[in-house]
Amino acid sequence: MADFSSFDMSSASSTENADTSELQRLIAVEQQKAQFQAQVHNFTDACWDKCMDKPSTKLDSRTETCLVNCVERFIDTTLTITNRFSQMVQKGTH
Amino acid sequence: MDSFGSDYSSGTGAGKMDTGTIMEQVKVQIAVANAQELLQRMTDKCFKKCIGKPGSTLDNSEQKCIAMCMDRYMDAWNTVSRTYNARLQRERARM
Numbered sequence: 001m002a003d004f005s006s007f008d009m010s011s012a013s014s015t016e017n018a019d020t021s022e023l024q025r026l027i028a029v030e031q032q033k034a035q036f037q038a039q040v041h042n043f044t045d046a047c048w049d050k051c052m053d054k055p056s057t058k059l060d061s062r063t064e065t066c067l068v069n070c071v072e073r074f075i076d077t078t079l080t081i082t083n084r085f086s087q088m089v090q091k092g093t094h
Numbered sequence: 095m096d097s098f099g100s101d102y103s104s105g106t107g108a109g110k111m112d113t114g115t116i117m118e119q120v121k122v123q124i125a126v127a128n129a130q131e132l133l134q135r136m137t138d139k140c141f142k143k144c145i146g147k148p149g150s151t152l153d154n155s156e157q158k159c160i161a162m163c164m165d166r167y168m169d170a171w172n173t174v175s176r177t178y179n180a181r182l183q184r185e186r187a188r189m
Binding site for chain 2: 055068
């Protein structure tokens with residue numbers, strides 16, 4: 001907690017508020033981690049269907065490569081669609 | 095899933111917890127939610143993979159398939175997690 005910027009919120013009583021904003025910051029960090037995990041669940045779900053044949057005793061390298069590509073392309077797809085969509089909205093077409 | 099319940103309704107009120115205690119609980123609840131999510135999705139996937147035509151019992155080969163499927167699902171989860179994390183790192187570096 002190397003952040004004493006709470007000084008400019010003059011009226012607020014110091015320690016209690018520093019505590020609250022520190023707590024908010026910590027919770028935001030955990031929230032971000034949870035969001036990451038939620039996204040990993042979604043990717044795994046989608047890419048499992050694309051890449052997995054019958055489960056065997058080891059994750060073979062072909063499947064592993066497929067999973068890696070699947071995640072990368074999924075993200076590319078998200079970015080491409082987001083960009084194109086925002087262009088469409090800006091141009092007012094459709 | 096009704097975690098994140100009323101326990102931490104704003105700082106006021108009786109029995110104030112310190113930041114460490116609250117964070118401890120937040121972390122535990124997130125971990126539990128994550129495990130539940132994994133369990134649910136894994137069950138769904140492995141049921142689809144391993145149980146073709148449901149018989150009168152879960153037979154030996156089905157149980158073996160389920161065990162293997164669980165292990166592979168967790169491998170896949172970890173691979174995806176590593177890949178996604180690396181991608182985030184790269185995207186951040188580009189900005």
